[in-house]
Amino acid sequence: MGYELNFGALLEYQDVLLAGLWMTVKLTVVSTLLGILLGILGAAARRHRNPVLRHGSKAYVELIRNTPFIVQLFFIFFGLPAIGIKMTEVEAGILALVINLGAYLTEIIRAGIDNTPKGQIEAARTLGLSSRQIFIRIILPPAFQRVYSSVVSQCIIVMLGSAVVSQISVQELTFAANFIQSRNFLSFESYLVAALLYLLLAFLMRLIFNLIGSRAFSREEKQS
């Protein structure tokens, strides 16, 4: 092992690295928020009385969960322009991430919903709530709480998966690492730093999600 580590040489590229990191954060925040929304809608569609919505949601989940993310990404970015749907790299990257996360979350949230005690739905019905009110007010909040840790893990997986969008030249963290090592050939240092930054992001995400969760799902007595 005659290799001499040279992290100092990376400093020269710290702007590239930080810009990449910032892009990864933006991709993650936007795709997490939209992905959760899509997952909730997908789960709602799964139990809708309209069979088109029900089956459509199921087909969507199966399609996304059984194809590689990179193929989904390439299809959106390289394939769709053939039928006139063009977008920037960042737009395509976000769209692919949202669609991917939405499919997994549809399945996760649906599992939470399936565990709703039937009696609670009946109680809500006898109180006069509509199906929509029951879903939003009665079914969804406890269901989301039941599967919250799985939701968090899936969002982190998508943050890590966002590295793949470097393949369509979105200038995020992995793109930055690729760029730097292609200039100075310090592959070891570049990817190690990128890996540590992903690790840091994952920790931060979990921390933030846990803070949100413990506030949102607190069962401490409320002062009226």
Place this chain on the structure above:
Amino acid sequence: MSLVSVRDVHKYFGDLHVLKGIDLDIKAGEVVSIIGRSGSGKSTLLRCMNGLESYDQGAIILDGMEVSTDEFQVRKLSQSVGMVFQSFNLFPHLTVGENIMLAPTLIKKTSKAEAKKLAQEVLEKVGLGDKFGQYPEKLSGGQQQRVAIARSLAMKPKVLLCDEITSALDPELVGDVLKVLEQLAAEGMTLVLVTHEMNFARDVGDRVVFMHQGKVHETGDAKTVLADPQTPELRQFIGAVL
């Protein structure tokens, strides 16, 4: 005119004929106890009365409205009929106060301040005025059931259906719930109870309906029927539960 009128109601679960032509009239202010063995159709009958369960033949008219499972109709009915369940069914993610305020604010468009006042009022009524901000999981079963009653009362129903509401409670907690029912009965609330509490049926109830194999087998004034049952089935049933 009766508040609830059940006319020749039949109900099937697949091949199983669970209600075989039920006729029943309940007047405003009456306290009616439906008793019988499990499987006799008493809970099903109760659940037919507010559209939780469909029926295949006959008619149920409640407060002038035809009862059906259609969502719109169930919502309309909910203004007149409340229901309390064996398993409480409080919403776990809402505080006691929020559980009670939910329907008045969403359905009756009561203002938040007014709903809060109303919630506090009904909570006092069931003896839990200090639990407004508490979550259901922090309450005992008996307390949860009283909150469930309060939640129904906040919608100011004309009739309250109670489906074995003390069956899931520890014996020492049953009394508090029955006391609330007794108070409601005294105030003139119409109550229809599926119950195994024979003492309550006799002391507080006006009328007993004994169901057997999907039919009203024997019915009449609570004290008379329970003291002097006319059919061997009811005699046997009373012997078994008392």
